[in-house]
Amino acid sequence: MAMGWREGCAPKGTKDMPRVSIKDIARQAGVSHSTVSRALSDSPLVSAQTKTRIRLLAGDLGYSPDAQARSLVIGRTWTIGVVVTTIADPFIAEVVQGIESTAHDKGYSVILTSSNSEPERELAAVAMLRSKRVDGVIVTSSRVGAIYLEHLEGIGVPVVLINNHREDSGPYTFSISVDNRHGGWLATQHLIERGHRRIAYVAGREDHSSEAGRREGYCQALAEAGIAFDPALVVRGNGRSDGGEEALLALLALQERPTAAFCYNDMTAIGLVLAAQRNGLRVPESIAVAGFDDIAFASLSNPPLTTISQPKRDMGKHAVEMMLELLNPTPGSTPPSNVVVQGQLVVRESSGR
């Protein structure tokens, strides 16, 4: 019965089951295809009678509207492209969950592309999104190069950047990002309140757009507390757990060890905690630790991690809503502007009593 299968997928639907179009419905209903089109799109230009008749028929025939054909004439695809570095990053995954979820609610679907931070992949992704005629693009990548942004904007559709504010962005590009400086300040300030004065900062990658802000917040909190900034206490990391592990070793090698560490993000913090414990240190007794992001595992690590919580799902949601406002501006409203959301300090056990 399904023997034709091995010959490959027949062009449209299988030979066993050809696809039904509005013309087919029209033929069976004895009307023109335009009447069918109107009936299915609930146009007032059709009698209620034929409307229901056609709709029933469409249901019986198993009709499914062809979004491509529709988009071709309408000029919109109700699809938004989402570009991430990797979906395996727990932070990004949660943001994307927020994006997909609200996009779905608004009748949009999502094309997901991951760049793996490889420039060629990024460009290929952009070309593909452009060809697929997405209505807009949301980018959740911690670093968006200038050239890359240029290509992105070359698609000619609105772009929303998450955690990646850029000054040199085009007129259709907006960003929504967490207040990194304030978050860094909150975390450091918290450690200071806990009585620490030698506080390390484990940095992220320098090309991550959030890095500078978090470090500034760290510096500011120190300054406000009258603690002299010690460059030796700022160690390099990479945003991943292994970076945190290496950072701990670097701190261990210091003459005067820190009693606390604020880490660029949770992954770094978790790696640092693990390495500390492996080296016989107790957290938070020997070294207090605070992270950034509040990924799901922050509360499941041992000890549970004190961190700055970002409203990840909400940021995804907000990004979609901003995108829709760009695509379908509501008459009265003000045009969108860049958004900065505040992170929240979540005190858990890794920062002490």
Next chain:
Amino acid sequence: MAMGWREGCAPKGTKDMPRVSIKDIARQAGVSHSTVSRALSDSPLVSAQTKTRIRLLAGDLGYSPDAQARSLVIGRTWTIGVVVTTIADPFIAEVVQGIESTAHDKGYSVILTSSNSEPERELAAVAMLRSKRVDGVIVTSSRVGAIYLEHLEGIGVPVVLINNHREDSGPYTFSISVDNRHGGWLATQHLIERGHRRIAYVAGREDHSSEAGRREGYCQALAEAGIAFDPALVVRGNGRSDGGEEALLALLALQERPTAAFCYNDMTAIGLVLAAQRNGLRVPESIAVAGFDDIAFASLSNPPLTTISQPKRDMGKHAVEMMLELLNPTPGSTPPSNVVVQGQLVVRESSGR
């Protein structure tokens, strides 16, 4: 300049930047649009001279082929739909990363939909994928209801199920799944080798298709070791960390407490470990623990978690390759069949010395 923006996105591209089609190129090049089409698709029916001339022109004009129009006539979209429960699940996220990555390599793009396990969302997602004319669908959901599968197959395109083998699937539906029974056996056997005889099993949701197999493996290992099966040692879980926490409390309430626990998955195991530590138990000394999946955090938890590793990325990759073989059967090859991959025991510290 970009003042027209607030009037909404103009149909195709912005007014500032109308989209260029092959007809535009044809006009400028003084040839017919079919010649342009041929030149761009590298047809041998065009002189090398005009071919390069047209291609250069296309580049200058910033031409981007319209995938929709193309698909409309070709009958393929080079798009596959991916259905997950939630992308925020670390296991699923890694599988999807594997899917997106290899799909990209093969020239396919991915539409991501998350069902949140809500039936209405699932059906809406299926309808949307059908309308968008995806070439195939990959499902990574731990439970696929019979009705749901029916709808899925109603799209008329191949379906690949990950970790969700079903006997009652249609002729175009295949599955790739881990050997749950063997994995459960491996983990339990490992705990037995470590000297444990009272070993608990913390179950997953009963409607998860992997649950039965893992439990069977557990039972078999016990039987082979001559250990009597004690139903009291099988406690309910839900596949999440809070389920593991509750399970530990249940085990604590037992007359004869277990000295080890095999958990349905890593999230459950992590929750159980955390609850144990909160209750003054030491892992693995007081209770040894093994999980299943080997999510990224298994190695980052404290103590690092012994678990059964699933080749998550490879499973995603394999799913795509299977899909492509269904879409473009290579002449000589055998038709795809359901695949069962073996998990690997990864011994870390949570299971003892």
Next chain:
DNA sequence: TTGTACGCGTTATCAA
């Protein structure tokens, strides 16, 4: 209230 005719951007089938 309905039907006709055209266009969206492609590919493909004919003639030339």
Next chain:
DNA sequence: TTGATAACGCGTACAA
């Protein structure tokens, strides 16, 4: 080697 012309499935201005 190239150019008309007809599809693909749909929306819509225009005419009836």
